[in-house]
Amino acid sequence: MNQYILKRLVLMIPVALLVTLFVFILGQLIPGDPLLQMIPPEEAQQLSREDLANMRAAFGLDRPIMVQYVDWLSRLLQGDLGASLRTRQPVLDLIIQRLPVTIQLTVMSMFIALIFGIPLGIYAALRPRTVADSGASIVALLGISMPNIFLATVLIFIFSYTLQWIPAGGFVPLSTSVSQSLLLMLMPAFTMGTSLLGSIMRVTRASMLEVLSLDYIATARAKGASERIVVYHHALKNAFIPVMTVLGLQIGGLLGGAFIVEQIFAIPGVGRLTVNSIFGRDFPVVQGVVLFFAITYLVVNLLVDLAYAWLDPRIRYS
Amino acid sequence: MNLTLSKSFRVLAIVLLMLSFLTGALATGQSSGILNIGLNAEPSSLAPWRSGDTNTHRVYNALFDTLVGQYETLEVVPGLAHSWDVSEDGLVYTLFLHQGVTFHNGEVFNAEVAKWNMDRWINPPQGYINGISGVASAEVIDEYTLQVTLTAPNNRFLINIAGGLRSILPPQAVSELGEDFSFNPIGTGPFMFEGWVSDSAITLVRNPNYWRLDADGNNLPYLDGIVFRTLPDSSTRHTALITGGIDMDTTISPENVADLESRDNFVVYNEPAVGYMGLRMLMTQAPFDDVRVRQAVSWAIDREAINQAAYFGLAVTGSGMYGPLTPGYEAEYDPYAPRDLVKARELLSEAGYPSGFSMEIIVAIPLFQLVAEVIQAQLAEVGINVSIQFVERGTFLDGIVERQWITYVDSLAGRVDPFDYYSHLECEALYNGHDYCNEQVDQMALRDGLSQFVDPFDPERLALYNQAHRMVMEDAPLAVVLYPPTLYAWNSNVKGLSINPAGRVWYFETTKQ
Numbered sequence: 075m076n077q078y079i080l081k082r083l084v085l086m087i088p089v090a091l092l093v094t095l096f097v098f099i100l101g102q103l104i105p106g107d108p109l110l111q112m113i114p115p116e117e118a119q120q121l122s123r124e125d126l127a128n129m130r131a132a133f134g135l136d137r138p139i140m141v142q143y144v145d146w147l148s149r150l151l152q153g154d155l156g157a158s159l160r161t162r163q164p165v166l167d168l169i170i171q172r173l174p175v176t177i178q179l180t181v182m183s184m185f186i187a188l189i190f191g192i193p194l195g196i197y198a199a200l201r202p203r204t205v206a207d208s209g210a211s212i213v214a215l216l217g218i219s220m221p222n223i224f225l226a227t228v229l230i231f232i233f234s235y236t237l238q239w240i241p242a243g244g245f246v247p248l249s250t251s252v253s254q255s256l257l258l259m260l261m262p263a264f265t266m267g268t269s270l271l272g273s274i275m276r277v278t279r280a281s282m283l284e285v286l287s288l289d290y291i292a293t294a295r296a297k298g299a300s301e302r303i304v305v306y307h308h309a310l311k312n313a314f315i316p317v318m319t320v321l322g323l324q325i326g327g328l329l330g331g332a333f334i335v336e337q338i339f340a341i342p343g344v345g346r347l348t349v350n351s352i353f354g355r356d357f358p359v360v361q362g363v364v365l366f367f368a369i370t371y372l373v374v375n376l377l378v379d380l381a382y383a384w385l386d387p388r389i390r391y392s
Numbered sequence: 393m394n395l396t397l398s399k400s401f402r403v404l405a406i407v408l409l410m411l412s413f414l415t416g417a418l419a420t421g422q423s424s425g426i427l428n429i430g431l432n433a434e435p436s437s438l439a440p441w442r443s444g445d446t447n448t449h450r451v452y453n454a455l456f457d458t459l460v461g462q463y464e465t466l467e468v469v470p471g472l473a474h475s476w477d478v479s480e481d482g483l484v485y486t487l488f489l490h491q492g493v494t495f496h497n498g499e500v501f502n503a504e505v506a507k508w509n510m511d512r513w514i515n516p517p518q519g520y521i522n523g524i525s526g527v528a529s530a531e532v533i534d535e536y537t538l539q540v541t542l543t544a545p546n547n548r549f550l551i552n553i554a555g556g557l558r559s560i561l562p563p564q565a566v567s568e569l570g571e572d573f574s575f576n577p578i579g580t581g582p583f584m585f586e587g588w589v590s591d592s593a594i595t596l597v598r599n600p601n602y603w604r605l606d607a608d609g610n611n612l613p614y615l616d617g618i619v620f621r622t623l624p625d626s627s628t629r630h631t632a633l634i635t636g637g638i639d640m641d642t643t644i645s646p647e648n649v650a651d652l653e654s655r656d657n658f659v660v661y662n663e664p665a666v667g668y669m670g671l672r673m674l675m676t677q678a679p680f681d682d683v684r685v686r687q688a689v690s691w692a693i694d695r696e697a698i699n700q701a702a703y704f705g706l707a708v709t710g711s712g713m714y715g716p717l718t719p720g721y722e723a724e725y726d727p728y729a730p731r732d733l734v735k736a737r738e739l740l741s742e743a744g745y746p747s748g749f750s751m752e753i754i755v756a757i758p759l760f761q762l763v764a765e766v767i768q769a770q771l772a773e774v775g776i777n778v779s780i781q782f783v784e785r786g787t788f789l790d791g792i793v794e795r796q797w798i799t800y801v802d803s804l805a806g807r808v809d810p811f812d813y814y815s816h817l818e819c820e821a822l823y824n825g826h827d828y829c830n831e832q833v834d835q836m837a838l839r840d841g842l843s844q845f846v847d848p849f850d851p852e853r854l855a856l857y858n859q860a861h862r863m864v865m866e867d868a869p870l871a872v873v874l875y876p877p878t879l880y881a882w883n884s885n886v887k888g889l890s891i892n893p894a895g896r897v898w899y900f901e902t903t904k905q
Contacts (some may be wrong), residue, residue: 106786110793113521115446115823116655116806117557119815120525122440123822132518160436163569171590227627235631245592340623342591351615354436355786 075383078391082376090368095143097364101357102139108159108355109133135160146361155365158351158356165362168347175245176343178264179335180328182259186267186323187274192317194271195278195306202283210275217272224264226338229261243340262339264334270324277320281313315385322378326371425904426617427886430629430638434591434622436576439793440559441512441520445896446805449619450642451557453898454596454618455513456559456579457508459487460550463890463898465665466719466808467849469505472501472560472580475536482846484547489536493603495562496584506565510540511850513553545843547853548809556896582900583614593631594620604900614888614903633658633881639904640889642897646704652881661880664708664715666893667805669760670872671753671767676827679749685865688739690728690871692774693767698873702731707874712865713813715875717893718809720854722765727865748775754800755780756788763803765872792825803876806894809848810842810857817864826869835862850853 093237109129112123130136132146149156155165191214198210200352234242246254286309294308295301333345344363352358383389395525414569438455461471461778473487510530516523526549528541542549546854547714552558563580575584582604591777597617604612621638623629626645633641634655644652644660652658671689673680680686695709709726714721740746751771753764768778783791802825807813814837815821819829836842837860878895885905890898 104787105790106784108786108792109788110789111786114445115789115792115816116804117521118822119812121525121822126822129519161574162437162438162442168590229629234635236637241636241637243625243628244621244632244637245589247589338625338628340592340621340625340628342589344621346591346624353784353786373581 079376079380082379084370084377086372089372090365091147092371093368094365097212098143098146098357098361099139101355101360102142106136106355108357111354112160146358150365152392155362158359159356160354165359168359169344169362169366171349172342172344175248175341176329176332178248178255179259179341179343180325182256182263182267183270183328184325185265187270190267191271191274192278192310195275196282196310198275199282199286200280200305207279210279214272214275214300217268217270217275219272220268222269222334223338225268226261226265226335227345230338233261243338245341253359258339259341262332262335262341265335265339270328273320273324278313280308281316285309285313297390301388311385315382318378318385322374324365329367329370335390346352409803409829426603426619427615427640427899427902428619428621428638429640429642430620430621430623430632432624432626432629432643435594438577438585438588439559439571440561440595441516441522442571442574444521444557445840447642449896451596451620452556452559453581453896454583454631455577455581456556457493457581458554458556458558458560458732459489460554461898462551462554462808462892462894462896463900464892466551466717466893468554469555472506475552479844480534482547482843483542485540485542486533487538489538490603491536493580494601495565495580496578496599497562497565499562499564499578501560503537503538504535505529505563506538506560507532509558509560510538513558524552524558544840545846547843547846547848548841549813551809551848566902583615583618586617590663591622593622593811596620606901610618612900614901615899618736633883636817636883639674639886640880642880644879646706647878649704649879649881658905659882659884660704660888661882661891662877663893663895664717664875665727665805665878665895666715666717666807667803667876668710668713668715668872669801669803669874669876670870672797672800672802672825672870673868674795674826675869676795677798679743679745679751680798682743683715683770684743685745686737686868686871687728688736688743688774689771689776690868690899691732691739692736692771692776693728693871693873694731694770695873697854698763698766698771699821703874703877706879707872711872712861713870713872714810714858714861718807718810718813719849720858722858725858725862727862728868728871740774740776745775748777750777750779752779752781754788754791754797755782756785756800760778760801760803766845767801792823795825795827795842797825805876808894809841810854810861811837814838814860814864828864830863830867830869830870833860833863836863 097374109126134142147154157164158168194210194213198207201207230242233240240257244258246258248255291304291309294304329344332343333349334344335341336343347359348363383391414672429450431447431450435443435445435451437443438448438451440452458471459473460468462468472490472493474490475488477486489503489506495501507530513522513524513674514527514530526543526546528543533539558597560580562578566573569576575588579700582599582602582905584599586595586597588594595617598615599612600671602612606612623632626643629638629641630648632638649660654659657727673686673689675681678766695711699705708716711726740748753767755761755764761780764780768780771778792800804816814833816823817828817833818824818838819834837857841855842853882889886902888901888903890900
């Protein structure tokens with residue numbers, strides 16, 4: 075097993091790097107000059123094409139693509155992710171700064187999704203094809219199909235604008251005030267959690283239905299086990315594997331796709347950093363973030379695969 | 393016995409504390425408080441050599457001072473320099489500096505420091521955005537007198553050093569911090585940097601040693617601090633203003649103005665900023681290589697309709713580049729108004745397009761897409777078939793510089809002097825997306841900013857610029873539509889903001905009740 079884990083970890087490196095190479099090339103191909111963005115037209119009165127060319131050379135942006143990539147790679151091996159073109163801050167610092175925020179948002183979203191999604195899924199699975207089942211499915215569908223922008227705006231309108239219970243946006247670190255931090259994260263986490271909730275509920279329901287129809291469940295019931303033990307001890311553990319798959323797949327989305335929610339609720343997470351850097355053509359930051367996401371995604375998938383082995387003793391890796 | 397003693401000590405302590413609060417309040421003579429300002433984007437850096445966008449300037453004006461300023465009007469008034477002399481030939485400026493000014497870190501401000509700053513603008517390191525041209529040298533005459541020699545007379549020299557990019561910085565701190573200064577800015581300004589939660593909030597506190605006094609001799613500023621909160625979504629920002637999360641919003645969407653005005657406790661500030669919004673046309677591409685076609689487009693536009701549709705009627709419309717607050721503005725000069733479809737059709741026929749033609753308008757922000765859609769409908773009435781393409785900002789800027797866009801909707805802000813209106817029209821200029829080249833205009837308007845006039849507001853100078861203005865509008869490289877307003881809103885308990893025609897804000901005498 076340990077050999078397997080080691081093999082997976084080693085294989086991660088070329089995969090992650092391939093992704094960064096792809097993004098690097100893509101970044102060079104798209105139109106948009108980072109230098110033009112750094113100096114807005116209003117301030118560019120005196121700027122000539124020659125000045126731009128000089129600045130480009132100073133930033134090393136005039137070198138061939140592969141030269142720039144290899145340079146980036148060699149610095150990476152020394153633990154240097156480069157510096158933002160716009161702010162000159164080390165990219166690693168930027169990411170580390172934003173990471174706790176995104177993690178907090180992701181964890182709270184997952185929490186909401188699981189806390190409501192799994193029980194709802196079990197509830198529906200135990201009453202298949204009843205009104206309760208349809209009701210739960212409708213809730214799930216609403217969660218999946220409602221666009222984040224819309225839900226976020228509705229939540230702000232109700233809880234901030236009308237009821238004035240929660241401030242409209244903003245972020246407070248947990249270290250400053252746990253209650254404020256959680257309060258401000260509530261609406262964003264709920265917005266992101268609802269789409270995941272829908273998927274979790276559907277998968278839980280489907281998986282539970284399938285498992286509950288298996289022979290060993292009938293055997294357990296015949297042996298006189300209480301319904302509670304049948305559902306939670308015998309069925310759920312096996313039903314959980316597909317749910318894990320969904321979670322694993324969705325975490326990547328949660329981590330990166332939080333941009334809209336971060337934008338609307340003014341949360342300084344990695345999502346906004348990524349998108350603002352793309353718009354600003356801040357290539358070093360984009361590269362750094364892509365590498366980070368690639369590795370995170372690969373690690374999460376490894377953990378999910380390992381979790382399978384734990385959940386299902388029949389699964390063995392070599 | 394001990395308990396009673398300590399209890400009375402506690403009471404005494406509380407009374408003393410309350411007395412000190414009282415005297416503190418009496419000393420300032422004004423209410424204090426923390427002003428929360430909402431921004432639509434975060435400054436990328438607080439180093440004046442790195443960042444120059446609008447939001448960054450809002451913070452600069454609290455942290456730093458400049459040698460001179462344009463705080464309320466476009467007239468240059470004293471800043472760190474309390475007075476100045478200009479030589480007869482307009483080449484030498486002698487600036488007399490305030491004494492007793494210190495930076496937030498204790499460094500002293502004097503002529504040496506002013507010279508150090510000016511030298512960095514004269515010879516900026518690679519990549520700095522706050523270089524200055526036309527200045528030969530700066531010399532220290534005595535401890536509080538700085539003499540600046542220009543390479544040629546330039547009546548806009550003082551205007552050039554009035555802006556936030558030319559904030560006065562502390563040499564020692566800058567040398568020690570280097571690029572880290574971006575995140576630990578130190579200045580002489582009314583507020584000091586306290587903290588920055590990335591992409592969330594920048595916190596400033598009152599500078600107790602600020603050198604400026606109000607008219608009664610009281611210490612400024614009045615506020616205890618300012619927090620700049622980054623709230624990128626306009627609805628969220630609007631909600632935060634309504635519910636008190638912020639006290640001032642610096643980027644109001646025109647559609648939210650009605651809501652604000654319907655409430656008693658908000659002030660909406662609406663002034664036409666010195667700048668314009670219009671449709672630029674690439675003059676090297678048919679059919680826009682014919683001046684008659686360009687003029688026809690301008691005649692066919694109904695500016696008030698665009699104002700109503702996109703700006704909810706909040707803007708001032710006009711067909712010339714100069715707006716109401718531009719020095720030398722001529723209210724009666726409105727070359728392509730009122731809308732004249734007959735004339736437009738005539739011009740198009742003469743130019744050889746009696747049944748119109750097709751064109752594509754490029755836009756980069758949703759507001760301008762709306763503007764383009766109205767123009768599309770209006771130009772259809774003279775047979776011009778318009779399609780619209782929305783491109784992302786980075787691509788947009790590239791396309792202008794590469795002369796890729798044939799027509800595009802664009803705006804220009806912060807034109808504090810007539811000279812500034814011609815930089816985008818200079819032959820071969822980077823952002824001259826019309827590829828306009830008129831040697832006569834270049835000669836008149838740009839070469840030296842008409843610096844034979846020492847006073848930039850000299851009526852004769854302004855008259856000459858008006859001539860240049862007319863020359864350009866005859867050529868019609870662009871069809872101006874309106875002058876985007878400076879739209880701010882704040883809670884009515886906030887008073888004393890200084891806002892100049894370019895929309896820049898200062899907080900010296902701001903209070904929050």
